[in-house]
Amino acid sequence: MAKQTKVSAADSGQEFYHPSKEVVKNATIKDYEKVYKRSIEDRDGFWADEAKKLDWFKKWNKVFDDSERPFFKWFVGGKTNIAHNAIDRHLKTWRRNKLAIIWEGEPGDVRTMSYHALNREVSKTANVLKSMGVQKGEIVTIYMPQIPELAITMLACAKIGAAHSVVYGGFSVEALADRIANAHSRVLVTADGGWRRGKVTDLKSIANEAMDRSPTIEVCITVKRTGHEVHMENDRDFWYHDLMALPIASPRCETEVMDSEDMLFILFTSGTTGKPKGLVHTHGGYSVYTASTHRNVFDVKDEDRWWCAADPGWITGHSYLVYAPLINGSTIMMYEGAPNHPYPNRWWNMIEKYGITILYTSPTAIRGLMRFGDQWPKRHDLSSLRLLGSVGEPINPEAWKWYHSVIGNNECPIMDTWWQTETGGFMITPLPVTPLKPGSATKPYFGVEAAIVDEKGNEVKPGEEGKLVIKNPTPGMARTIFGDPERYNETYWKEYEDKGWYKAGDSARIDEDGYIWVIGRIDDVIKVSGYRLGTAEVESALVSYPDVAEAAAIALPHELKGNAIHVYCILKAGIKGDSKMANEIKNHVSKEIGPIAKPEEVHFLESLPKTRSGKIMRRVLKARAMGVDEGDLSTLEE
Numbered sequence: 001m002a003k004q005t006k007v008s009a010a011d012s013g014q015e016f017y018h019p020s021k022e023v024v025k026n027a028t029i030k031d032y033e034k035v036y037k038r039s040i041e042d043r044d045g046f047w048a049d050e051a052k053k054l055d056w057f058k059k060w061n062k063v064f065d066d067s068e069r070p071f072f073k074w075f076v077g078g079k080t081n082i083a084h085n086a087i088d089r090h091l092k093t094w095r096r097n098k099l100a101i102i103w104e105g106e107p108g109d110v111r112t113m114s115y116h117a118l119n120r121e122v123s124k125t126a127n128v129l130k131s132m133g134v135q136k137g138e139i140v141t142i143y144m145p146q147i148p149e150l151a152i153t154m155l156a157c158a159k160i161g162a163a164h165s166v167v168y169g170g171f172s173v174e175a176l177a178d179r180i181a182n183a184h185s186r187v188l189v190t191a192d193g194g195w196r197r198g199k200v201t202d203l204k205s206i207a208n209e210a211m212d213r214s215p216t217i218e219v220c221i222t223v224k225r226t227g228h229e230v231h232m233e234n235d236r237d238f239w240y241h242d243l244m245a246l247p248i249a250s251p252r253c254e255t256e257v258m259d260s261e262d263m264l265f266i267l268f269t270s271g272t273t274g275k276p277k278g279l280v281h282t283h284g285g286y287s288v289y290t291a292s293t294h295r296n297v298f299d300v301k302d303e304d305r306w307w308c309a310a311d312p313g314w315i316t317g318h319s320y321l322v323y324a325p326l327i328n329g330s331t332i333m334m335y336e337g338a339p340n341h342p343y344p345n346r347w348w349n350m351i352e353k354y355g356i357t358i359l360y361t362s363p364t365a366i367r368g369l370m371r372f373g374d375q376w377p378k379r380h381d382l383s384s385l386r387l388l389g390s391v392g393e394p395i396n397p398e399a400w401k402w403y404h405s406v407i408g409n410n411e412c413p414i415m416d417t418w419w420q421t422e423t424g425g426f427m428i429t430p431l432p433v434t435p436l437k438p439g440s441a442t443k444p445y446f447g448v449e450a451a452i453v454d455e456k457g458n459e460v461k462p463g464e465e466g467k468l469v470i471k472n473p474t475p476g477m478a479r480t481i482f483g484d485p486e487r488y489n490e491t492y493w494k495e496y497e498d499k500g501w502y503k504a505g506d507s508a509r510i511d512e513d514g515y516i517w518v519i520g521r522i523d524d525v526i527k528v529s530g531y532r533l534g535t536a537e538v539e540s541a542l543v544s545y546p547d548v549a550e551a552a553a554i555a556l557p558h559e560l561k562g563n564a565i566h567v568y569c570i571l572k573a574g575i576k577g578d579s580k581m582a583n584e585i586k587n588h589v590s591k592e593i594g595p596i597a598k599p600e601e602v603h604f605l606e607s608l609p610k611t612r613s614g615k616i617m618r619r620v621l622k623a624r625a626m627g628v629d630e631g632d633l634s635t636l637e638e
């Protein structure tokens, strides 16, 4: 039984899940406290050592530069390229023949690619992009289903020094058009569609509609995935496979030498107000940070088969499906479709079939699969698994325990990783040797100082709820908001300017054992099924419905999704709302933003609770909906 986890009682009365002897024996880092202490006391030295594990065309002069705070720089003067570290350097070793990607399409088609083959595809694609005039520094928008070409296009952009902006394939017309406009993209790479629950998602039609609203687009490259009929515009639209067959698509392409601080990508994410913001990540610090966290937290070995089941359209997919595992030379698994198609054993079948050793996914996915019962995973041999991971939202202990016992056979520690689009990589997370408590992301990663503070910025006592802050910059943090540095400062750093802390936007508790328990967002960001949306976007889609005069959106707890969106609408004078209109409004939001934003419920109201300065008090709506105390109403105008 040396492989099984032991459970013991903690001082706080909760349970500790201890790593088995086997896990401890295999772990590269056995003493978290010792490494952590060093990482804080000699921060630059720690990060320099992590950076030395990657290749550099030219070494940095300075590890960390805070002369323009909060616009921090890392590995200043260093020259590198993430594509070099993710692909090129492996080609000189035996890993050239190692599988880089195992991909399964929803209909069951399979593609595999060695690092050698991946390099060929990336180089050819890079040359195709160059032939379309793509230049260093320009931002290419990518809107694709989960197919290898998505990762290939991201890497091809990086290779030639262009930045990418991946828009999640579940987003719709308005979301895509907004993001294209904000990035000033000239080139869009998309696909005719993808497979989801046995149906074709018609990405090209959505892309066409978005391009009609996007004057900056000159070129659209379309990957043929489903083969259904799509509209192609002369002079603008090209098939990817046609371009890849031309002599310009040579398999030789120089990797561009990039500065550490050169832009690698922007990724739009929802904030408290207004339109989504494009967070900027760079080649140097991001490579070092994502590779370090992935290597240490998941104790990655060459024998591993790593499956991050997130979509590359979100930060989890960028950092831990594509970049970090490839930098670490892992074999990555990628799956196109729904977890329960055609049956609820789809994932478990793939774990068995491909011998997956680490599964990293979201609590929503776990809860969704748990619902179908133990018989589905029990039909499969999941013994290849050695570690599990969770991300995106707090995991409830019930789902944690199911994941641990039924999927992990009580043998696989669960790495519950707390982080954000803004942080680039894990910030609060266990290591395999950390005794775990179901539902807690445990402790800060190396080089990270986290605290939970009250309104005045004083650390709260164990057990009390407060705001989560990060006390120091880390190499993987976003550098700015694209085109809006002031908003970057304002959103994350202004509140604790004198202390130099980063505001996470989450509330949390710390317990007597120093374990951190993240509770959830305290701003107007909503996490639905682990996906990040803003009330502002939903409200903007609501008021674009002809009969809606004013609207508010809030998140309410939901058993499966974590949170669900509830909306409140004031209709234009003389119009009465009914259930038919409520349904139309739901579908309208879904069409404008995407199915994940579809409201759970639509309520019609005569007025909305507002402050005297006219701001909607969403917390009052939420308190009323949940039947709890409405709190301080002194600013309410009614």
Ligand code: WTA
Residues within 6 Å of the ligand: 269, 314, 315, 316, 390, 391, 392, 393, 394, 395, 416, 417, 418, 419, 420, 421, 422, 441, 504, 505, 506, 518, 519, 520, 521, 527, 530, 531, 532
């Ligand atoms: C939430 C996703 C609890 C949190 C990587 C954060 C989590 C937001 C966890 C960022 C976790 C992420 N436990 N909550 N392990 N991981 N969150 O930018 O509210 O899509 O602020 O990044 O997700 O969402 P984002």
